Amino acid sequence: MAITTEVKVDLFRLPLPEPIEASAAGVMSAFDMVAARVTDSDGVMGMGYTVCHAGQGGSIAALIDGPFREILMGEDPDLIEGLWRRMYKACHYAGRGGPVSFALAAVDVALWDMKGRRLSQPLWRLMGGAQQMVKAYAGNIDLNFPVEKLVAGGLASVEMGFHSVKMRFGRPTLREDLARADAMRDALPDEIEMMADANEAWRVDEAMRAMRDLQRFDLVWLEEPISPDNFEGYRHLRAYGGVPLAAGENLHTLAEFATLIGVGGVDHPEPDLTTCGGYTPFLKVAKLAEANGLPVMSHGAHDLHIHCLAASPNASYLEWHMFGLDKFMANPLTVHDGYATAPDRPGHGVDFDWEQLGAYRV
Numbered sequence: 264m265a266i267t268t269e270v271k272v273d274l275f276r277l278p279l280p281e282p283i284e285a286s287a288a289g290v291m292s293a294f295d296m297v298a299a300r301v302t303d304s305d306g307v308m309g310m311g312y313t314v315c316h317a318g319q320g321g322s323i324a325a326l327i328d329g330p331f332r333e334i335l336m337g338e339d340p341d342l343i344e345g346l347w348r349r350m351y352k353a354c355h356y357a358g359r360g361g362p363v364s365f366a367l368a369a370v371d372v373a374l375w376d377m378k379g380r381r382l383s384q385p386l387w388r389l390m391g392g393a394q395q396m397v398k399a400y401a402g403n404i405d406l407n408f409p410v411e412k413l414v415a416g417g418l419a420s421v422e423m424g425f426h427s428v429k430m431r432f433g434r435p436t437l438r439e440d441l442a443r444a445d446a447m448r449d450a451l452p453d454e455i456e457m458m459a460d461a462n463e464a465w466r467v468d469e470a471m472r473a474m475r476d477l478q479r480f481d482l483v484w485l486e487e488p489i490s491p492d493n494f495e496g497y498r499h500l501r502a503y504g505g506v507p508l509a510a511g512e513n514l515h516t517l518a519e520f521a522t523l524i525g526v527g528g529v530d531h532p533e534p535d536l537t538t539c540g541g542y543t544p545f546l547k548v549a550k551l552a553e554a555n556g557l558p559v560m561s562h563g564a565h566d567l568h569i570h571c572l573a574a575s576p577n578a579s580y581l582e583w584h585m586f587g588l589d590k591f592m593a594n595p596l597t598v599h600d601g602y603a604t605a606p607d608r609p610g611h612g613v614d615f616d617w618e619q620l621g622a623y624r625v
């Protein structure tokens with residue numbers, strides 16, 4: 264049996280290719296990436312990472328470097344569920360979400376990657392293997408872009424091979440949001456699907472008005488119309504109907520997903536493994552969704568999410584959005600004819616160029 268002999272943590276602050284805006288977060292010009300590299304006594308190394316807004320990565324890195332390292336060292340890295348539970352419990356008093364979930368994510372992904380590399384298997388096969396190809400959608404259309412740039416971005420995504428394109432809502436008036444959606448719908452070919460993300464822009468009453476007027480776009484979903492904490496509001500909006508609802512990127516625990524799904528508040532659960540504790544809880548959310556007759560999709564980090572979606576029979580969509588991290592990867596994922604294909608390399612198969620990343624170390 265191999266034991267963990269090294270836990271290495273790195274914090275990078277990476278500038279975005281250009282500033283982007285979402286209703287909840289405002290304008291973002293850089294983000295923090297925390298990477299964990301775990302090595303065992305056989306020399307097998309696994310890597311995991313998480314991302315967050317600039318300035319918040321330090322607390323995540325400190326959790327991995329401190330209490331998580333203490334738990335991992337000298338232990339069998341293959342016992343992922345057991346280690347995950349110990350890390351979660353060790354920090355639950357100041358945790359149950361927040362930076363603890365992000366730190367858990369980086370370590371959990373590293374442990375899964377090690378397992379895959381040790382067994383020479385790609386993760387999507389180890390996790391159950393449902394289908395190697397997953398429908399992908401382009402999620403990089405922004406609230407601060409003038410309408411011409413917004414439409415050009417949508418068309419560029421179609422050119423890249425996407426059949427599904429998402430835009431953001433949350434301009435000062437609903438009229439403006441609708442005009443932007445009209446421009447996008449007019450420009451995109453009829454067969455291209457549209458989704459929209461309001462990033463918590465509205466109250467329940469405002470969301471109801473929006474949902475009434477959005478029906479003409481036949482959106483695949485409307486994402487986060489209201490605050491992620493308002494579970495009762497989601498239940499109310501879903502019962503109001505007319506537009507399917509998506510949410511999950513701001514839920515950081517399995518319990519929060521159980522609550523949202525339990526109240527009947529969502530059509531498209533959208534966990535993000537980098538914010539909810541890694542592959543281990545993502546797979547539980549996916550199965551919870553399946554048991555409730557719902558699909559599961561992902562948010563961000565498409566290079567990591569391709570595996571847990573390819574392992575889920577109820578996978579619907581892979582969001583294509585990772586803040587330009589692709590350029591630091593040896594084999595970035597590609598999309599063809601609307602689909603991404605999970606790689607056959609061992610583990611998650613993501614290899615960063617550490618030397619290039621080193622220029623951004625904090």
Ligand SMILES: [Mg+2]
Nearest residue numbers: 460486487512
């Ligand atoms: Mg979103």
